[in-house]
Amino acid sequence: MSASDLDSLPQTLRLKSHPSARDRCTSAVTFSPGTILLSVPALVTVLLPAQKGHRCDACNRQPQNQSLKRCTGCASYWYCDTICQNVHWKTQHRKMCKDYNLYYASSRFQNLQAHERMDALLLSTLCARMSQLELGRDSSISTFLSLLPGPIEIDPPSICGRYSISADQIKSLYSRFGNNNFSMHSHFNVFGHGIFPLASRLFNHSCMPNAAVKYILSPSQLVRMEIVALRQIMPDEEICIPYIDPALLQTRAQIFELTYGFNCNCTSCTFLGILGRIPDPPKNDPELQNLTNMLEEFVRNMGEISVLQTGQSRGFPSQLLCVFHETFLGDLSEKFSASSHEGPYDIALKAGTTLTALYRLIYPSNYPQIGIHLLEMAKTAWNQWMQANSDDEAPKALALQALTLARGILTVFGSEGDEHNGPLLEIQTLGHLLQRRDRHSGTET
Ligand SMILES: [Zn+2]
Ligand SMILES: [Zn+2]
Ligand SMILES: [Zn+2]
Structure with missing residues (x-):
């Protein structure tokens, strides 16, 4: 030494x-x-x-x-x-x-x-x-x-x-x-x-x-x-x-073994180990809809800290096990990013809401990826609000809520890298827009 x-x-x-x-x-x-x-x-x-x-x-x-x-x-x-x-x-x-x-x-x-x-x-x-x-x-x-x-x-x-x-x-x-x-x-x-x-x-x-x-x-x-x-x-x-993105729920064990030479004994790996083989997620819409509803409800009732962080595997509904399949996360992210910029925004926000629930389950509290995703959700809700012709204020409320959560998480991580164009600056800008402008005087972000 x-x-x-x-x-x-x-x-x-x-x-x-x-x-x-x-x-x-x-x-x-x-x-x-x-x-x-x-x-x-x-x-x-x-x-x-x-x-x-x-x-x-x-x-x-x-x-x-x-x-x-x-x-x-x-x-x-x-x-x-x-x-x-x-x-x-x-x-x-x-x-x-x-x-x-x-x-x-x-x-x-x-x-x-x-x-x-x-x-x-x-x-x-x-x-x-x-x-x-x-x-x-x-x-x-x-x-x-x-x-x-x-x-x-x-x-x-x-x-x-x-x-x-x-x-x-x-x-x-x-x-x-x-x-x-x-x-x-x-x-x-x-x-x-x-x-x-x-x-x-x-x-x-x-x-x-x-x-x-x-x-x-x-x-x-x-x-x-x-x-x-x-x-x-x-x-x-x-x-x-984290040495690698913890979202690699199925492949990470092999990466640890082959690249790093260890077996991970963290609460998340232990949790998944106890629950066993991860089944394929359903392909058809009604079943997928049931699954996403169930996931969102489970995470709503879970509290601030994920069960993968506490290691509480007892009572975890077996029907939810397939959300840990990497294709489930991959499909959701794809669906969200395909329509979050140009629309249809309701489809993006629906996929994005499920993705938020999944992130809160697989990542620890304040993990920056959750904050980045919530910022994207806020921008998408803002876009929807700017585009809507009705007086529906729900997208604005959603944008404000996602932005507040994103700010909380990304403030913990703090600024990094280049001094210009960071997510904290984007949060500030969107926050000002949401506070000051009514729908018809702003532009899409
Ligand atoms: Zn682990
Ligand atoms: Zn030289
Ligand atoms: Zn230099």
Whole structure:
């Protein structure tokens, strides 16, 4: 544990032994919802191909009203300004600039799958970063090398640049990629991949997590990850984050086993394990209608905390088991998004209401995805209200109600990513519109 980031752990967090994982990070105090439990800088980050040229390769920001400047060496890296460029050059790019274009065009890179290319670039960047440091003297790299490797050994892709790092060491770095690296997002849209060793070292997974991960972008700095409490966390309680979307109710067990090398024992997995095989949802309309009515009623009576969070599987109606089938969620989301922008809005709102109930069942309280969905519901209800010719005020009431709930949830998560166009800003704008305008003076959002 010496010379690693663990030495700088805040007083409010403790690392304790865990029965199956290596350690668990527990709280030493009571945290209220929305508290930032930890803030850690990225060791290295790589942008998704679609983001190249739109975001700064150093700070990953998307500057407004300002064009990015290209590296004159390779013409393939973009920066806000010379500060970002200098930081990136000194810490890593100097080692990759000359070889980058040849490497990128080579068949050894082009023949890789999209996710392997991201890994290859991240691995190259990590090696470039390491070779700029005195190896072993950097606490983040020690922490990264102290992480458990993934369950399946995969040969590393060939990398960009030449380094005095042995093949074994590169293999050792790469073996920690699949189960430890993060997809970084801004307003819940992924923009790149990053390595955050301390976060990987500290937090175990739960499908009903009490904390979530967000990304903070600041000028001339590497991306920071913040771990935010979703609900009140009591002293000695383990702090867990979701490694994958918990909505992958049927496939997640296999992902945990193959990619991460563990079996999840969270309340949600235990709950589903007790109830057994998930049947197919009904295909015909009357049966589907009965099912959605039943689901909505069950969730209405469930209270604030999901039965998948409390683990109360006794008394769960067996007819509802099929709502955990991944196609049920997939079909509902598709139905909602197909008509939430252009209409028919009543169809969107009906599917969206069922989806809200399902989200409240499968996600923990204050989970950001519930808030994002409620914001979409509010926008759809607003659109319906703007379009309606009658004096029916019900859509406006629905928009206000969904917006209030969305605001409550997303305020806990707080702002992340790009400073412009976030969901909190959208909530504010729609809130003003709903308060101030009558139906016939506004425009569709
Ligand atoms: Zn920048
Ligand atoms: Zn360059
Ligand atoms: Zn689980």
